[in-house]
Structures are given as C-alpha cells and as structure tokens.
Amino acid sequence: MSRRYLAAYLLMAAPGMSLADGLAVDKVYHPYVQPLERELEYRSSWLDDDDMQLDGLQIHRLGFGASLNDRWFAELYVIGSKEKGHSLSLDAYEMELKWQLTEQGEYAVDWGLLFELEVNQENSAREFSTAVLLEKEFGRWTGTLNVAGIYEWGSRISNEFETSLAAQWRYRARPGFEPALELYSSDSAKGIGPVALGTVRFSGARKLRWEAGLIFALDSDSPDQTLRWMLEYEF
C-alpha cells in the first residue's frame, strides 16, 4: 500500500518507469478501532538493493490519527523520501480511513476496511486504495491479512489498477515483545521476513507501540532487503 510514493519517486528518477514499479513493504493493519484513541505515528523503510536507484532509499511517514467513534478511525500522513547522498524531501500526503466492521471475536474472522487516498505533490499522481482487513486468533497466535485494490491516475503517469497483499503471523508472547513473520506481495515486489512488535505502557493509558522487521526479497524484481520500523504513541 505504501509503494506508490516510492514508485512516484522512482518515476521521477527514471522516466518511463511505471508507478506500479515500487515495493510493497509497509505495515500490516489490524481491523480494530477504539473510541477516544489518538496517536502520533512515525514509520520508515530503508532499502538495500543492487539497483542503484533503490539502494539506500529511505521512506518516512509521519501521521496523526484519531478515532471518530467506535467504528471509524482517521489518520493523516506526510510522506517523505531520502535518496542515498541526498537530503530528505517531502513527496506526498495521505488520508486514511479505517472502518471496523465486526466485533473482535464475534465471528470466525474479524473484518475491517481501509480506505486510502494519496496525493503526490511532485508529479500530481493520485492513488486511491481499498483494503479488506482480516484477522483471526488461534490461541496465542494471531493471523492478519490485508488485501488491497489500488487505482492510480494522473497526468504524468499511466492510469492503472493494481493489487497488493500483506500478511502477518504473530505470536503473543508478552506485551513488550511479540515475534512475527510478515509477507508482502504487490504486482512487482514480493518479500518475507521476521518482525518484532511490542507495547510499552505509561500512566494515564498512554502507550508506545513499536514494530521492527527485516523483509527479504522473494524474487529478483524486489528490493533485496527492506528494513522497516514504526513507533506509534497513543494518548
């Protein structure tokens, strides 16, 4: 879901490259919303690849989100990138809406929807995506699946429809540390790798959630390795 801004960046760097040529590694979303929730989020991906256009590329996102009620959560992001040897540049804005469809544990699978609209200010590209969020508990194990349909359009890009998939298989060991395996797949990039997650609690129901992982390419078209991490402060 996040690959479009990298792709847009690549488009500028390599004219003729399609917006579909990006990477899929970003974040796995869970289909739950809590009322009164507010959060600041920072997440980043660092790429390592033989391709000089990808090698050393950093993607940064800073977002503020708040629940609208007990079913809807909205978040706004600013998105920047940094090429090796260059300074950080602001590339895009994104609005996200998450909709919790079922109560956790009510049915065999928990359901949610995620809507995203991204505007790339550099090349006037737009992207709208809708993702189905699925989650199921297996004792202390939890499986999560995000399946997205994405439409990209703009005057400087080829309009196209894409799909992407992100999956996470997580073991709830303890609140501060949960190991997981994540799989990402888009039309042009595929990766799998270990991830760790955790939550640190503070007084006043404030929390710091963290995630870090290293995703390895599953084919030659994907970035060799993507290091991703996220900090999310709930207050």
Next chain:
Amino acid sequence: MHRCLKMLPLLSLMWSCGGLAAAPVFEIEIRDHLFFPSEFTVPADQKVKLIVYNRDSTPEEFESYELNREKVIMGGAKSVIFIGPLKPGIYPFFGEFNPKTAQGRVIAE
C-alpha cells in the same frame, strides 16, 4: 439477606442463549472504577459474550493481554466483548484508565 439481594443484580452472571450462536452471555458492571463482579467463571472451550455496562460517568477500557481484548466503554454506556474459546485457566483483566482499582479475572473451566 437484604445486602445479598442488593448485590444480586451486580453479581449475577446472566447466562442466556440470546445473541450470537448460543454463546453464553455474561454481564458485568463498572461502577466507582471497579468491576462487578470482579471474578466470574465461564465455560472453557466455548465462545462467551460479555456485556459490560459502564455506570460511571467517565470512560473505562476493559483490557486483557491474556484474553487478547481491549475495548473502551464510554461513560454511561454498554459494550459487547466476545472472548474465547478459552482453555481452562485464569485470565486477568483490568480497566486501563483506573488500573489500580479496576481489576478482575475470568476463570475458564
């Protein structure tokens, strides 16, 4: 006796076949930042529906890492939480906004 009767609505674990797929239903209350009852027994290996009434004017969050649940219940409102199927055991929960007072546990057997 009178005291017991008075507590009965609070301590009663309402068992019914209403709701979803015959999941047993239990009702608990949050009052003065405490859970009533603070401990109750549910059938193991079966999904259970909890209806949590927050009688306080302030919100509270039912939270349990062991149950893999967190749910904010607004002041004066109720919320539904599905838990399980649980293996036999003890599963603590607490109110995240008042963790020192609002504590309880679910016993699955």
